[in-house]
Amino acid sequence: MENMDGLCVTECERCPALVESRSRIVNGVGPDDADLLFVGEGPGANEDEQGEPFVGRSGSVLDEALREAGLARADVRITNCVRCRPPENRDPSKEELANCRGYLEHEIDLVDPELVVTLGKVPSQHLLDRSVAVTTEAGSVHDARLGERSRRVMVSVHPAATLYDRSQRETFVDAIREAAELSGAGDGKSGQSRLGDY
Numbered sequence: 001m002e003n004m005d006g007l008c009v010t011e012c013e014r015c016p017a018l019v020e021s022r023s024r025i026v027n028g029v030g031p032d033d034a035d036l037l038f039v040g041e042g043p044g045a046n047e048d049e050q051g052e053p054f055v056g057r058s059g060s061v062l063d064e065a066l067r068e069a070g071l072a073r074a075d076v077r078i079t080n081c082v083r084c085r086p087p088e089n090r091d092p093s094k095e096e097l098a099n100c101r102g103y104l105e106h107e108i109d110l111v112d113p114e115l116v117v118t119l120g121k122v123p124s125q126h127l128l129d130r131s132v133a134v135t136t137e138a139g140s141v142h143d144a145r146l147g148e149r150s151r152r153v154m155v156s157v158h159p160a161a162t163l164y165d166r167s168q169r170e171t172f173v174d175a176i177r178e179a180a181e182l183s184g185a186g187d188g189k190s191g192q193s194r195l196g197d198y
Contacts, residue, residue: 001106007032009083014099018084018092024051028079028107036076036185037113038062039104040158041122042092048085053078054119054159061159062119065173069180076185077111079104081123097126105147115141115183116151117175120158127153134158135168139175141182154179 003012008027013019026043029052038054046056054062063073082092082100092100108116118124124132128144137155144153156175161168180186 001102004103004106007107007110009103012083012100012103015082015084015096017087018082018096021087022084023048025083026051026053026080026085027083028077029053030074030077032077032111034075034077034111034185035114036071036117036179036183037108037111037115038076038078038117038119039123039127040078040080040119042080042082043085044089045085047080053080057163058159061162061172062176065159065176066180068173069177071180071186077113079107081126091122097122101126108151109147109149113183114152114185115154115179116144116146117154117156117179119156120161124155128155135161135171138171139178152182154182 003009009025026047040053044056047053066073081104082096086092118127121134124134128142132155134155134157138157141152141154143150157168157172159172162172
């Protein structure tokens with residue numbers, strides 16, 4: 001795909017506001033054949049600085065939930081809907097999400113995960129193409145056309161939600177644990193059989 005080297009976007013000028021606010025393009029990290037792929041909204045200040053998704057406080061929450069589910073960060077792939085930091089950490093616009101969609105779908109096609117997990121409202125609504133009540137739908141699995149085929153997508157609250165509302169922690173940890181089990185991530189075998197139950 002144009003402007004991509006494998007899974008990485010090497011250059012892009014599609015979104016003037018994001019080009020101006022970023023210091024770098026933040027590509028996904030993790031195995032290129034991961035069973036479990038997490039999709040966040042976009043890079044924040046820490047991510048823009050370090051060049052990796054989910055490295056701030058939200059990243060610590062995600063890492064802890066992965067550990068509780070028997071996984072390490074190195075076992076999963078983590079990426080974002082947009083790869084450049086929006087100014088003032090605002091939500092990416094519909095146009096910005098659309099501009100980056102092809103990169104995300106190309107990454108999903110190449111990684112070919114058993115399960116995609118959306119972290120928060122923006123990626124959930126973007127990938128499922130509808131309004132999503134994240135707190136009530138957390139842990140639910142849906143079919144969505146992403147890239148070249150239909151994928152299983154699990155909705156999850158954003159890890160940052162657990163920092164502002166401790167009651168969300170259990171919801172988040174339960175969703176990550178369920179995602180690990182459904183995808184078969186980290187256990188050396190495919191999760192296809194469990195996903196067939198849905």
